[in-house]
Amino acid sequence: MTDHRPRVSEVADGVFQLARAGVNAYLVAADNGLVLIDAGLPRTWPLLERTLASLGARASDIDALLLTHGHFDHVGMCERLVEEHRLVPRVHPGDAELVRHPYRYAHENARLPYPFRYPGAVPILGRVVVAGALGVTGVRADPTIFDGDMIPLAGGIVAIATPGHTGGHCAFLLEARGILLTGDALVTLDPYTGRTGPRVVARAATARSDDALRSLSLLAETEASLVLPGHGEAWDRGGIASAVAIARSRGVD
Numbered sequence: 001m002t003d004h005r006p007r008v009s010e011v012a013d014g015v016f017q018l019a020r021a022g023v024n025a026y027l028v029a030a031d032n033g034l035v036l037i038d039a040g041l042p043r044t045w046p047l048l049e050r051t052l053a054s055l056g057a058r059a060s061d062i063d064a065l066l067l068t069h070g071h072f073d074h075v076g077m078c079e080r081l082v083e084e085h086r087l088v089p090r091v092h093p094g095d096a097e098l099v100r101h102p103y104r105y106a107h108e109n110a111r112l113p114y115p116f117r118y119p120g121a122v123p124i125l126g127r128v129v130v131a132g133a134l135g136v137t138g139v140r141a142d143p144t145i146f147d148g149d150m151i152p153l154a155g156g157i158v159a160i161a162t163p164g165h166t167g168g169h170c171a172f173l174l175e176a177r178g179i180l181l182t183g184d185a186l187v188t189l190d191p192y193t194g195r196t197g198p199r200v201v202a203r204a205a206t207a208r209s210d211d212a213l214r215s216l217s218l219l220a221e222t223e224a225s226l227v228l229p230g231h232g233e234a235w236d237r238g239g240i241a242s243a244v245a246i247a248r249s250r251g252v253d
């Protein structure tokens with residue numbers, strides 16, 4: 001059974017998964033930096049504060065906020081981080097406009113029929129709303145993340161442009177540790193269908209699924225052993241290679 005309660009898990013040494021309503025943000029704590037990857041939903045905030053407190057830190061100590069993409073469920077704490085802590089998110093230029101307007105996103109299929117076709121999605125979407133999804137305010141991001149960039153914090157974080165889910169989507173690789181944060185390029189829970197296991201997000205929220213399927217190869221090339229998705233549980237059974245193989249075999253809902 002999946003545990004739906006808001007929770008923090010240390011999924012690798014110093015890597016904390018902040019999970020609220022099936023949406024994950026990650027805090028990476030290392031000697032040379034404290035980095036938040038994605039900003040969850042507004043009510044992910046208590047999980048962030050609690051995790052920072054356990055490290056003897058505060059939000060003002062975060063060195064960088066990197067966004068995998070600009071969807072509302074990944075930018076929920078941005079407004080507060082900008083307003084209260086002057087922490088401006090960094091994103092690929094292809095998603096900067098989306099971070100400003102996180103509900104104005106392209107998708108191949110209409111969203112409305114999905115909860116009817118996939119009743120398993122209904123409780124997930126309900127929890128997303130309770131976690132503040134309808135009150136997300138966009139912010140101006142710093143559009144300075146490009147494919148192959150190495151962010152010299154927390155042991156070195158490499159950006160991998162993985163377009164498809166959105167035009168400017170990036171995954172982030174903790175290269176020295178074989179840990180890949182896939183954002184919504186590959187998830188283990190699809191909020192639009194309720195389906196679990198490695199997969200590409202449904203067409204209800206994916207801009208171009210053909211590109212998204214192509215980007216899976218870029219993820220596989222990292223040969224990462226631990227996969228940390230934007231939605232759902234961490235995946236370590238056979239690393240990214242097996243996750244990508246399973247996602248491909250399932251196609252796109």
Ligand SMILES: [Zn+2]
Pocket residue numbers: 069071165184205
């Ligand atoms: Zn998304």
Ligand SMILES: [Zn+2]
Pocket residue numbers: 071073074184230231
């Ligand atoms: Zn998402």
